[in-house]
Amino acid sequence: MTLWGSNNKDHDEQPNGDDTNMARSSEDRPTERDRLLPEQNNRRSDGYLDPDDPAVSPYNLFAVRAARGFTVLVLAISFIWWVLLFVSIFISPPGLHTRGSGFTDFAFTTLTTGLLLLSLLFFSAPSLAMRVCQSTIAVLLLVDLIIIVAVPRIRAEEGPPGIASVTWTTLMAGWCVFTDRLVAWGKKEEEERLTGRPETRRTLKQWLAVLAATIFLVIYIIITILITATLVLRSRDASLQPEGQRYSVDDGKYKVHLACIGDSPSSSNKNSSTPTATILLESAEMPLEYDLEHWAYAAWNNGTIDRYCYWDRPGYAWSDNAPSPHSAGMSADNLADALAQAGEQGPFILVSAGYGSIVSRIFSSRNYKKVSGIMLIDPLPESHLSQIGSPTRGFLLWAYGIISPLGIRRILGALFAGRTREDRVYGVDADQTGKLLKAKLQENLVAQSLTKSEISTSRSIQTPDTPLVVVSSGIETGRSEDWGRGQKEATGITENLVSWDVVNKAPHFVWETLAGRTVMEKRLGQLVKAAAKMPTLHVGES
Template sequence: MVSLWGNKKNSTEDEDDDGNRPTSSSESREARESRESRESNTRQSGETNERTRLLQQERVPGYLSPDDPAVSPYNLWSVRALRWFEVVFLVITFLWWVLLLVSIFVSPPRFNSRGSGFFDFSYTTLTIGNILVALIFFAVPSSAMSILSMSISVLLLIDMIIILAVPQIRIEEGWVGIASVVWAALIAFYNVIANRTVKWGKAEEEERLTGRSETRRTVKEWLAILIATIIMVIYVIIVVLMTAVLVLRSRDATLQAPGEKFLVDGDQYSVHVACEGNQTFYDDGSPKPTVLLEGGYMPVLNGMEDWVYNAHQNGTIDRYCWWDRPGIAWSENAPSPHSAGMSANAFTEALAVKGEEGPFILVGAGIGGIYTRIFSARNVRNIVGIMLIDALHEDFLHRVASPGRGFVLWGRGIISPLGFDRLAGALFKGRTKEDRVFGKSSYQGGKFIKNKLQENLVADSLTRSEVVSAKNIQQPNVPLVVITSGRHVKQDQEWEKKQEDLTKITDNLLGWEIVPKVPAEEVWATQEGRDRLEHWLGKLYQARMNSTVVDEA
C-alpha cells in the first residue's frame, strides 16, 4: 500500500515551488527533455496569460521588462475576483434596468413609482455607465478615477438621505426608487475600492517582477486615463444635477395642498380633491348641484379655477370641487397603462371616500372633455349638467396618440431628473414652488410628463373605446353647453365641425357659443371669455333635470 501511495504522489500534475511540474517515475528521459524544451521556448517568447505561473528569480536571473505581459495586476487572484464581481453587478443592473424600462409602459404588480418612475431609471442607467467605465479601464487605475468615483458615491449617499428623509419623496419613489439609489451608491463605493485595489496590485507586481514600481505611462495609458476622466466628470455633473432637482422636490413638498388626498385603486396611489363652498338646498329640500371641474392640458389651478371661483364669489354657483388627474399637481402617478376611464373611476372613488353624493354639473376643458364625458356616462344618476370648454373630440385622439409625440415625451421623461429647465427657472427666472407644482412650470416635472406619456400610449385605443361607449350610455336629457375658442376655429377648420358634433352628445342643448379672440382651450384667458363662461355656467346651474331652457344669451 505504501508503494501504491508513493506512485500516486509521484504522478501528480501539481507544480512545485519553482514553477516546475515534478516528473513521474515512469516518464522517459526523452519526453522530459522535450517538455522542458517547450517550456523554455514559451518563456523566451514572452507568451503568457493570467493562468501562467510567473518565473521566479531563482530560475531566470534578473528582472522582467516592464513591458512584459507577465507584469500585470491580473496575476493577483483578488484583482481578478474584483473584476469578476463587476461583471456580475453589470448583469444584475442591466436586468433591473430592463425591468424599470418596461414598468414605464406596463407596471408589474407593486412596482409602480408614484413619482414618475424616471428617477429610478436614471439612477440605474448611471450605475450601468459607472460599471462599464470601471470594466473598460479596469487595468489602468488613476488617482483622478478614485477621486471622481468617491465624489459620485458621496453625492449618491446625499440623494439617498434626501429620498429617505422627505416623506413625500419617499412615498413617491417607493421601494423601487430607494433600491435604485442605494444600489447606485453601493456600486460607486465598490468602484472606489476596486480602483485602489488594482492600483495597489499593479504596483505590487511591478515591484516584484521588475524591481520597482513603474511611474511612467505609455501614450495608450494616458489616453485611456483621459477618456475615463472625461466620462467620470460627466457622471459627476449628472449626479450634481439630480441632487439639485431632489433639493427642489423637497422644497416643493412643503407646499400644502388646498384640499385632501385620497388613496384609490387598491391604495396604489393617491389623488387630490378640493372643494369650495358649502352644500345648499332647494326649497323642496333637494340638494343644489356641485360643479366638478376637469382640467385640460394644464392643472385646474393654472387659470381654470379662477373664473369658477369668481362665479362662486358672485353668487352664480354655491359650491364647486376640482381634482388633479394622476400625475398632475398634488396627485401621484398611476400604474401604466392608464386610460381616461381609469381616471374617471379614480375620481368617482375619491368623491365617494370624501362623501360627495351629488348632483353634479361637469365642466371639462380641452382633453378634460374626454374625461368629463366618460365620468358622466359612468355616473348617469348624479349628473344634471355638462359644460364643454373647447373640448377635444374623440376623432382627434389620434393626434394625442401620435408615435412622434410619444417618443418626445419619453425622451423628456428620461432627462427630466437632470432638471435643466426647472433648475434654470429657479435660478434665473425666479420660478417658485407654486409655479413648479401647479403653475406655468408644472409641465417640466417628471410626474406631469409621465401623465402625458400615459395619455399618449392609450389615447387611440383604450381611451377612444371608453369615450365611444360613453357616447352610447350618456343620458339624452342632460342639459349641455358647448363653448368654443374662436382662434381655434380659425386655426383648424375641422375643429368647428367636431365642436358642432359635440353639441349632439345629449338632446338637451342649452347653447353653443364661439367666443372670438380667446386662446385654444383657455377661453378664460380674456375677460370676455370669463364673462361668457360664467354666464353659461349660471344657465346650467339654474336648469333642472328634464327641463328645457329656450332663452338665448
C-alpha cells in the same frame, strides 16, 4: 554474476520513477505569481522583466481577477433591473409601480450601469483622477439617498423601487472606488515583483485611457449634481400643502387630490327640496389650479355658483401617478371613488376643457344619475385622439421624461427666473416634472385603444336630456376645419343644448381672455338654472 549484481545495484540505486515525478510536479506546480507567458529574451541583466512586458499585469493576482468577475456580475444584475424599470414605464409589473414618475429610479439605474461599464472598460488603467471622481459621485448619491428617505412625500412617491435603485447605485459607486484602488495596488505589487520597482510613467495609450475615463466621470458628476439639485427642489415643493385632501384609490395603490370650495348642499339648502348642484371641474392639459380654478373661484365670489369641487387627475399637481396603462375611463373611476370617500353625492355640473372633456364625458355616462349639466370648454374632438396617441408624441414625452430627473429648466427657473413652489407643482413649470410627463405619456399610450373605446361607449349611454353648454375657441376653430367640426359634433352629445359659443380671438384655454371668461361665466349661470329644473335628480341617488 558480478555483472548481474552490478546491474542490479545500479538499478537499486535509481530512485523510484513515480516518486520523482511526484516531487517534480510538486515543485513545478504554478502559483499566481508564476509567469503567464513562456520565457523569452526580455529579462534585463539584473533578472527583472522589462516594464512593457505583457506579463507585468495586475491580472496576475486572483483578487484582481475576482473583483473584475464580480463587477461583471453586478453589471448584469443592474442591466436586468434597468430593463424591468424600463418596461414598468409602459406596463407596471406587480410591485414595481411607483407613485412618482418612475423616471427617477430609471435614471439612477442608468447611472449605475454607466459607472460599472466604465469601470470595466478602464479596469486595468487605474488612476487617482478616476478615484476622486468616483468618490465624489458616491458622496452625492449618498446625499440623494438621505433626501429620498428623509422627505416623507418623496419617499412615498419613489417607493421601494426608487429607494432600492438609489441604494444600489450608491453601493456600486463605492464598489467602483474600491476596485480602482485594488487594481492600483495589484499593479504596483506586480511591477515591484517582476520589474523591481513600481512604474511611474504611462504610455500615450494609457494616458488617453485615463483622460477618456475622467471625461466620462466628470459628465457623470454633472448628471449626479443635477439629480441632487432636482431632489432638493422636490423636497422644497413637498412642503406646499394643497387645499382639500388626498384620497387613496384603486385599492390603495395611489392617491388623488380633491378639494371643494363653498358650503355643502346639505347645509346651504336645508329648506329646499331641490339641492343646488355642485360644479365639478376637470382640467385640460395642465393642472387645474393653474388656470380653470381661478375662473371658478371668481364665479363663486360673484355669486354665479354656490359651490365647486376640483381634483387632479393621476400625475397632475398633488395626485400620484397611476400604474400603467391608465386610460381616461380609469381617471373617471378614480374621480368617482374620491368623491364617494369625501361624501360628495351630487348632483354635479361637469365643467371641463380640452382632454379633460373626454374624462368628464365618460364620468357623466357612468354616473348619469348624479350629473345635472355638462359644460365643455373647447373640448378635444374624438377624432383628435389619434394626435394624442401619435407615436412621435409618445416618443417625445418618453424622451423628456427620461431627462426630467435632471431638472435643468426647473433649476434654471429657480435660480434665475424666480420660479416658486407653486410654479413647479401646478404652475408654468409643472409640465417639466416627471409626474406630469408620465401622466401624458400614459394618455398617449392608450388614446387610440382603451380611451377611444371608452368614449365611444359613453355616447351610447349618455342621457339625452342633460343640459349642455359648449364654449369654443375662435382661434382653434378658425385654424383647423377638423377642430371646428369636432366642436359642432360636441354640441350633439345630448339633445338638450343650452348654448354654443365660439369666442373670437380666444385661444384653446378660452379663460385666458376677458371675453372668454365673461362668456363662460354667463353660460355657466344659465346652465345652473337649467340644471335646477331637472326633476329626476336626488342627492345620493345612484
